[in-house]
Amino acid sequence: xxxxxxxxxxxxxxxxxxxSLEDHPEAYSSMPKFFKEATNEIHLKLLNDSASESNFYLLxxxxxxxxxxxxxxxxxxxxxxxxxxxxxxxxxxxEFRNSGIGKKLxxxxxxxxxxxxNLRYIRLMVAASCKEAISLFEQVGFDN
Numbered sequence: 001x002x003x004x005x006x007x008x009x010x011x012x013x014x015x016x017x018x019x020s021l022e023d024h025p026e027a028y029s030s031m032p033k034f035f036k037e038a039t040n041e042i043h044l045k046l047l048n049d050s051a052s053e054s055n056f057y058l059l060x061x062x063x064x065x066x067x068x069x070x071x072x073x074x075x076x077x078x079x080x081x082x083x084x085x086x087x088x089x090x091x092x093x094x095e096f097r098n099s100g101i102g103k104k105l106x107x108x109x110x111x112x113x114x115x116x117x118n119l120r121y122i123r124l125m126v127a128a129s130c131k132e133a134i135s136l137f138e139q140v141g142f143d144n
Contacts, residue, residue: 002108005058005070006051007044012067013060014043020070020091027127028089046072055085055117059109061092061101068096071105073113073122085113087124090133097132106140 005013021032050058054075061069069092075085087109092102113119124142126133134144 001063002059002061002104004050004112005047005060007047009060009067010040010044010047013047013058013070016060016067016070016091016093017089019093020089023094024091024130027130027133029125055113055119057109057112058089059105059112061096061105063096068093069101069105071109073109075117075119083119084121084123085117085119087122090124102133102136103140106136110140 018032018035021028021030021035025031046056046058049056050072055073056075057073059071060067070089071087071091072089073085073087076082087106090102090105092105110122113122122142124137126137128134138144
């Protein structure tokens with residue numbers, strides 16, 4: 001099941017996000033050290049923003065109440081670029097990779113943004129070493 005994360009998902013989100021940063025530090029612009037140093041209030045704000053009516057989204061895939069994948073979308077706040085957003089934090093637990101979860105997360109995020117926002121441009125950055133992720137994003141329509 002894929003759904004928008006909220007404050008009730010704090011423990012699972014924290015576990016998965018930290019695991020993603022520790023397992024693949026080269027793939028993210030954030031570091032595990034800074035993630036752990038951030039207050040719970042900062043993490044809860046992300047989850048609360050996701051559950052609000054904003055264009056900020058943090059989605060998760062659950063299997064038997066275990067969070068197995070995440071993906072986020074952060075819109076620009078400046079008026080001149082409000083039609084743009086950045087996809088961030090994409091991760092699928094290694095145990096669940098190659099099962100279609102990643103593709104479903106991306107497709108669900110794109111579907112929600114088409115339905116609920118005026119976004120016209122979504123950008124993302126993927127480390128060159130993450131060939132599987134690059135291939136997956138190309139499959140769903142992103143190009144480089």
